[in-house]
Amino acid sequence: xxxxxxxxxxxxxxxxxxxxxxxxxxxxxxxxxxxxxxxxxxxxxxxxxxxxxxxxxxxxxxxxxxxxxxxxxxxxxxxxxxxxxxxxxxxxxxxxxxxxxxxxxxxxxxxxxxxxxxxxxxxxxxxxxxxxxxxxxxxxxxxxxxxxxxxxxxxxxxxxxxxxxxxxxxxxxxxxxxxxxxxxxxxxxxxxxxxxxxxxxxxxxxxxxxxxxxxxxxxxxxxxxxxxxxxxxxxxxxxxxxxxxxxxxxxxxxxxxxxxxxxxxxxxxxxxxxxxxxxxxxxxxxxxxxxxxxxxxxxxxxxxxxxxxxxxxxxxxxxxxxxxxxxxxxxxxxxxxxxxxxxxxxxxxxxxxxxxxxxxxxxxxxxxxxxxxxxxxxxxxxxxxxxxxxxxxxxxxxxxxxxxxxxxxxxxxxxxxxxxxxxxxxxxxxxx
Amino acid sequence: xxxxxxxxxxxxxxxxxxxxxxxxxxxxxxxxxxxxxxxxxxxxxxxxxxxxxxxxxxxxxxxxxxxxxxxxxxxxxxxxxxxxxxxxxxxxxxxxxxxxxxxxxxxxxxxxxxxxxxxxxxxxxxxxxxxxxxxxxxxxxxxxxxxxxxxxxxxxxxxxxxxxxxxxxxxxxxxxxxxxxxxxxxxxxxxxxxxxxxxxxxxxxxxxxxxxxxxxxxxxxxxxxxxxxxxxxxxxxxxxxxxxxxxxxxxxxxxxxxxxxxxxxxxxxxxxxxxxxxxxxxxxxxxxxxxxxxxxxxxxxxxxxxxxxxxxxxxxxxxxxxxxxxxxxxxxxxxxxxxxxxxxxxxxxxxxxxxxxxxxxxxxxxxxxxxxxxxxxxxxxxxxxxxxxxxxxxxxxxxxxxxxxxxxxxxxxxxxxxxxxxxxxxxxxxxx
Numbered sequence: 001x002x003x004x005x006x007x008x009x010x011x012x013x014x015x016x017x018x019x020x021x022x023x024x025x026x027x028x029x030x031x032x033x034x035x036x037x038x039x040x041x042x043x044x045x046x047x048x049x050x051x052x053x054x055x056x057x058x059x060x061x062x063x064x065x066x067x068x069x070x071x072x073x074x075x076x077x078x079x080x081x082x083x084x085x086x087x088x089x090x091x092x093x094x095x096x097x098x099x100x101x102x103x104x105x106x107x108x109x110x111x112x113x114x115x116x117x118x119x120x121x122x123x124x125x126x127x128x129x130x131x132x133x134x135x136x137x138x139x140x141x142x143x144x145x146x147x148x149x150x151x152x153x154x155x156x157x158x159x160x161x162x163x164x165x166x167x168x169x170x171x172x173x174x175x176x177x178x179x180x181x182x183x184x185x186x187x188x189x190x191x192x193x194x195x196x197x198x199x200x201x202x203x204x205x206x207x208x209x210x211x212x213x214x215x216x217x218x219x220x221x222x223x224x225x226x227x228x229x230x231x232x233x234x235x236x237x238x239x240x241x242x243x244x245x246x247x248x249x250x251x252x253x254x255x256x257x258x259x260x261x262x263x264x265x266x267x268x269x270x271x272x273x274x275x276x277x278x279x280x281x282x283x284x285x286x287x288x289x290x291x292x293x294x295x296x297x298x299x300x301x302x303x304x305x306x307x308x309x310x311x312x313x314x315x316x317x318x319x320x321x322x323x324x325x326x327x328x329x330x331x332x333x334x335x336x337x338x339x340x341x342x343x344x345x346x347x348x349x350x351x352x353x354x355x356x357x358x359x360x361x362x363x364x365x366x367x368x369x370x371x372x373x374x375x376x377x378x379x380x381x382x383x384x385x386x387x388x389x390x391x392x393x394x395x396x397x398x399x400x401x402x403x404x405x406x407x408x409x410x411x412x413x414x415x416x417x418x419x420x421x422x423x424x425x426x427x428x429x430x431x432x
Numbered sequence: 433x434x435x436x437x438x439x440x441x442x443x444x445x446x447x448x449x450x451x452x453x454x455x456x457x458x459x460x461x462x463x464x465x466x467x468x469x470x471x472x473x474x475x476x477x478x479x480x481x482x483x484x485x486x487x488x489x490x491x492x493x494x495x496x497x498x499x500x501x502x503x504x505x506x507x508x509x510x511x512x513x514x515x516x517x518x519x520x521x522x523x524x525x526x527x528x529x530x531x532x533x534x535x536x537x538x539x540x541x542x543x544x545x546x547x548x549x550x551x552x553x554x555x556x557x558x559x560x561x562x563x564x565x566x567x568x569x570x571x572x573x574x575x576x577x578x579x580x581x582x583x584x585x586x587x588x589x590x591x592x593x594x595x596x597x598x599x600x601x602x603x604x605x606x607x608x609x610x611x612x613x614x615x616x617x618x619x620x621x622x623x624x625x626x627x628x629x630x631x632x633x634x635x636x637x638x639x640x641x642x643x644x645x646x647x648x649x650x651x652x653x654x655x656x657x658x659x660x661x662x663x664x665x666x667x668x669x670x671x672x673x674x675x676x677x678x679x680x681x682x683x684x685x686x687x688x689x690x691x692x693x694x695x696x697x698x699x700x701x702x703x704x705x706x707x708x709x710x711x712x713x714x715x716x717x718x719x720x721x722x723x724x725x726x727x728x729x730x731x732x733x734x735x736x737x738x739x740x741x742x743x744x745x746x747x748x749x750x751x752x753x754x755x756x757x758x759x760x761x762x763x764x765x766x767x768x769x770x771x772x773x774x775x776x777x778x779x780x781x782x783x784x785x786x787x788x789x790x791x792x793x794x795x796x797x798x799x800x801x802x803x804x805x806x807x808x809x810x811x812x813x814x815x816x817x818x819x820x821x822x823x824x825x826x827x828x829x830x831x832x833x834x835x836x837x838x839x840x841x842x843x844x845x846x847x848x849x850x851x852x853x854x855x856x857x858x859x860x861x862x863x864x
Contacts, residue, residue: 089740106535110635113740194772197737199635203542206629231765305629308521308545333663340626341847348780415773 011036013163016078016220023077030063030077034121037079041164047145048162049138050155052084053092054124062121073119074227081159081168083152084125085132085202086112095202096128096137096152099313109200111169111211111228118227123165126155129376131202131306132171135318136376141183143404147369150180151376153214157184160214167224168214172386173204173298175365175379177212181394182407183369183377186214189221190382192414193389196228205301207340208294208386218424221393225417233421243358243423245271246281248411250362251288252380257367259400264363267397267408267431271361274430281353281360287384290346293339294383300336303328343387347414350388354413359423364407368400385411393424397431443468445595448510448652455509462495462509466553469511473596479577480594481570482587484516485524486556494553505551506659513591513600515584516557517564517634518544527634528560528569528584531745541632543601543643543660550659555597558587561808563634563738564603567750568808573615575836579801582612583808585646589616592646599656600646604818605636605730607797607811609644613826614839615801615809618646621653622814624846625821628660637733639772640726640818650856653825657849665853675790675855677703678713680843682794683720684812689799691832696795699829699840699863703793706862713785713792719816722778725771726815732768735760775819779846782820786845791855796839800832817843825856829863 011019011033022028038056045051059079066077087093087105094100107113112122127137129152139154141147142162149158156168157180170177172190181188190212198209215221222233247268253261272278303310303325309317310325317325354360363381370377385392391414394407410427412420443451443465454460470488477483491511498509519525519537526532539545544554559569561584571586573579574594581590588600589612602609604622613620622644630641647653654665679700685693704710735742735757741749742757749757786792795813802809817824823846826839842859844852 089744103538108740108743110737110739113743114736117739117743194639197635197638197733199631199638199737200740203629203631206631207626229765301629304546305542305631307542307549308540308632311540311545311549312521333661337847414776415769 012040014166015216016166016223017217019078019166020076020223024071030066030121031060033077034059034063034079034123037123037165040162044142044162044164048140048142048158050126050158050162050164052094052125052127052155055091058090059121059123066119066121071119073117074223075115076119077121078119078167079121079123079165080115081123081126081156081165082112083156083169083171084128085171086169087200088112088122088125091122091125093125096130096132097316099309099316105200107200110197112200114228126159126168128152129154130318130321132173132176132204133302133324134320134376136373140373141369143185144369147371147404148183148373148376150183150369152176153180154376157181157186157188157214160184160186160216166216166220170212170214171198171201172210172212172382173208174294174386175382177214178382178392178394178407178409179365179377179379181214182364182405185396185405186216187218187221187396188212188214188394188407189225190386190392192391192417195391203305205298205305207297207301210386210389218393218395218421218428222421222425225421231417233418242275242277243426244277244279244356245423245427246279246354246357246360248281248283248360248362250381250384251283252291255366255378255380256363260363260365260367260406263398263406264361264408267361271427271430276426276430281357283353284349287346289342290384290387291380293342294387296331296335296339297387299324299328300331301328346388351414358419359410359412361408361410364394364409368402368404368406385409390414391417391420393420395424395428444472446598447648448598448655449649451510451598452508452655456503462498462553463492465509466491466495466511466555469555469597472594476574476594476596480572480574480590482558482590482594482596484526484557484559484587487523490522491553491555498551498553503551505549506655507547508551509553510551510599511553511555511597512547513555513558513588513597514544515588515601515603516560517603518601519632520544520554520557523554523557525557528562528564529748531741531748537632539632542629544632546660558591558600560584561586562750562753564605564608564636565734565756566752566808568805572805573801575617576801579803579836580615580805580808582615582801584608585612586808589613589618589620589646592616592618592648598648598652602644602646603630603633604642604644604814605640606726606818607814609646610814610824610826610839610841611797611809611811613646614796614837617828617837618648619650619653619828620644620646620826620839621657622818622824624823624849627823635737637730637737639729639733642818642821650825650827650853650860654853654857657853663849665850674707674709675858676709676711676788677855678711678786678789678792680713680715680792680794682813682816683715684723687798687810687812688795692795692797692799692838695830695838696793696840699793703859703862708858708862713789715785716781719778721774722816722819723812725774726819728763728767728771729819731756731760732763733760778820783846790851791842791844793840793842796826796841800834800836800838817841822846823849823852825852827856827860
C-alpha cells in the first residue's frame with residue numbers, strides 16, 4: 001500500500017450522516033475522506049488485517065473523479081469497504097480461497113454497481129472466511145486482538161469498528177452480518193431475503209444468502225438502504241412515537257451466556273421505562289425446528305452452489321467446507337423441501353403472532369466474541385431469522401464481563417423496512 | 433463445425449428413457465449418441481440456427497471419457513444442449529449479447545456442474561435472446577422457418593424439437609421455457625422458484641428466474657429432475673391412479689385465441705372421459721393483479737441485476753432491454769414490495785384453493801408460434817405462474833389452424849413435484 005498523507009483522520013471515523021452534507025456542499029472533498037480512511041488503515045491494518053485488497057491510488061482516483069463531477073448520487077463520496085465475495089470489475093475478488101487467488105472478475109456485482117451509481121467510492125476488498133463459510137481469514141477483533149471479529153464478514157465488521165471506513169458490505173447465510181457486528185460493536189443490517197440481487201456474489205445457499213452492511217449508526221444503515229432501494233426513512237416520526245417491541249428469547253435462549261441474557265432483560269426494562277410498548281413474545285415450541293431446518297437448507301443448497309468447485313478444485317477446499325458439502329450431498333431432497341415448507345409456515349405464523357409489533361428484539365450472538373482466531377463463533381442466534389428471511393438490525397447495546405461489545409438484534413416485518421429502521425433509531429437513542 | 437460422420441441418426445432423436453439402459457449396458461456408446469446428435473445438427477443447423485457454440489471434438493471427448501470410465505451418474509452419456517446464459521468452464525458464454533462476445537467463464541454454473549457430475553455430456557451452447565429478455569437471436573421454429581421458436585430459451589427448444597439433442601436447458605423469468613416448448617412442440621419443465629441454484633446464470637429478476645428444460649417426454653423431464661434433485665418419480669403409480677385436475681382459464685383467458693381455447697376445453701373433456709377428476713377452478717378476480725405484479729417485479733429487479741451492464745455498456749444494449757431497465761429504475765420500491773407481498777398472498781390462497789388437485793391445467797401460450805422472427809411471442813400465460821413460483825410442465829397437446837404445435841401447461845403444488853410429474857405422465861398417455 002502506498003504511503004498515505006493523513007489530512008484529517010477524524011473524517012475517517014465520521015458517520016455517513018455527518019459526511020454527506022459536507023461532501024454535498026463541497027466543504028470536504030471525497031479525496032480528503034478517502035485519504036482519512038487510508039490513513040486510518042495504514043495506522044491499524046498491520047494489527048487488524050481487515051483487508052484482502054486495497055489500492056490507495058485506485059480509491060483516490062475514484063474520489064477525485066467524484067470531486068470533479070456534479071453531485072448526483074445519494075452516497076456521493078462515501079467510501080465503502082466491500083467484502084471480498086462481491087465481484088468488482090477493477091479489483092480482484094478472491095472469495096477467501098486460494099482457488100481464486102488470481103481471480104479478477106470482468107464485472108461488478110449488481111449491488112456494487114448500484115453503490116457506484118449512487119456515488120460511493122469502492123475503497124477496497126475486506127477479508128472473508130473461505131467462500132463465506134466457517135474457515136476464517138487473518139482478521140482480528142479491533143477491541144482485542146486475541147479474539148475473533150466473527151465471520152464471515154470479518155473484515156468489513158473490523159474495518160468499520162476500527163474507523164477505517166464508515167460502511168462495510170457483508171452477506172449472511174447463517175449469522176455472517178449480525179454476529180460480527182455484535183462482536184465488533186457496530187451496527188449490522190441484514191436485509192430481507194431477496195431484497196437485493198446476490199448475483200456476482202459468491203453463493204452458498206440461495207434460500208438464505210442475504211445482503212447486509214455494517215455502519216456506525218442506525219441512521220447510516222438507513223441511508224445505505226435508501227440509496228439502494230430509493231426508499232427514504234423518516235426518522236423524525238420515529239423519535240416522537242415509541243415503538244412496540246416484542247421481546248423474543250428464541251428457542252435457543254439457553255445458548256446465550258449470562259451477560260447476553262442479562263442484557264436482553266435489562267434492555268427490555270430500559271425500553272419500557274423510556275416509553276416503548278414492551279411485551280414478551282413466546283414463539284410456539286415447534287419454532288425450535290427452524291434452527292435445524294436452516295442447517296438442512298444451508299447444507300443442501302451449498303453443496304449444489306459449490307458443485308463446480310467441489311468437482312474441479314475439491315482438494316483445495318478446507319475440511320470444514322468439505323464436511324458441509326458432504327452433508328449436503330447426503331441430505332434427502334424431501335427433507336430439504338420439508339425444511340423450506342417449514343420456513344414458509346413459520347413466516348405465516350410469525351406474521352400473525354408479531355402483527356402488533358414494530359420489531360422483535362433478541363440476542364445477536366451467544367455473548368462476547370470468543371478468544372481465539374481459529375473459529376468465528378456460534379451462529380445459532382441468527383439461523384432461524386435468516387431462514388425466515390426477515391430484515392434484522394443488530395445494535396451495540398452493552399459490554400460483557402470482559403469489556404467486549406454485546407449486540408441485540410431487532411427483527412422487523414417482512415415488508416415494512418421503515419418500521420424496523422424507525423424502531424431501531426428509537427432504541428438507539430433510548431439507550432444512549 | 434467439423435464434418436461429422438453420421439453413425440445412427442435415430443440415436444439422436446431417441447428419448448433419454450430409451451437411451452439410458454442401452455448406455456448403461458454399454459450396448460451403445462456415449463460417443464455414438466453424441467455423433468448422432470452432431471449429424472443431426474450438421475443436417476439441420478444451417479436452417480434452424482439453434483446453436484451459439486458447438487465444438488464437435490470437445491463434445492466427443494467428453495463422450496469418450498465417459499465411455500472409458502465406469503457408469504456412475506444417472507445421466508451417463510446423455511448429451512445436453514445448454515442455453516448460452518449458463519456459464520461453462522470449457523465453452524464461451526455470451527448471453528446473446530455483443531457485450532459478452534469474448535466472454536469465457538472460468539467455472540461451470542452449478543446446474544451445469546451437477547449435470548456433468550451426473551454423467552451428462554455438455555453438447556454445446558444454444559441461442560438465447562439478449563440476456564434472456566425479448567431481443568431475439570437468429571433461431572427459427574423447426575416446424576416453420578418463418579415463425580419464431582419462442583424465447584428466451586429459443587435454441588434449446590428448437591434443438592430438442594429438431595432432434596439435435598434429447599434435452600435442452602432453459603430458464604424462465606416470464607415464459608421463457610413454457611412458451612418456446614409450446615411453440616416448438618416439445619415438453620417444457622419450469623421448476624419451482626428456488627428449486628435449483630441460478631448462480632453462474634445471467635440474471636434478470638431474482639424473485640422470478642427459474643431453471644427449466646425441454647425434453648421429448650414427461651418421463652425424460654422427470655429423469656433430469658431426478659438426476660438433479662435425487663428424487664425419483666414412480667410413474668407406475670401414476671398410470672394406475674387418474675389425477676385430479678383443475679381447469680384454470682386464468683385471468684387472461686381472453687388473450688388465448690380460438691385454437692387455444694378450444695384445445696383446453698376439448699382436453700378437459702378427454703381427460704374426464706379417460707377417468708381423471710376434472711373440475712373447473714375459477715381464481716378469485718384479484719388474481720388478475722398478479723400479471724401486472726409480475727411485470728413490476730421483473731422490471732424493478734432486472735434494472736438492479738443489470739446495473740453494471742447499464743452503467744458500463746449501456747450503449748450496447750438493445751432498445752427493448754433499455755426500456756425495461758428505465759421502467760425498473762422509475763418503479764417505486766413500495767410498489768415493488770407490494771407486488772412481492774401480493775405474490776405471497778396469491779401463493780397462500782392458491783394453496784388452499786387448489787388443495788384437492790394434483791395439478792391445474794391452463795394454456796401455455798396464446799396460440800401457435802406467430803409468424804416473424806423479430807419477436808418471440810406474448811408471455812402473458814406464464815407471468816402469473818412464474819410469479820407464484822410453482823413448478824409447471826408444458827405438454828404438446830395438439831395442432832392449431834396452421835398446423836403448428838399448441839401446448840397446455842400443468843401447474844403443480846409448490847412442494848410436491850411427484851404429484852405434478854405423475855399427473856403430467858398420466859395426461860400424456862391419456863391423450864396419445
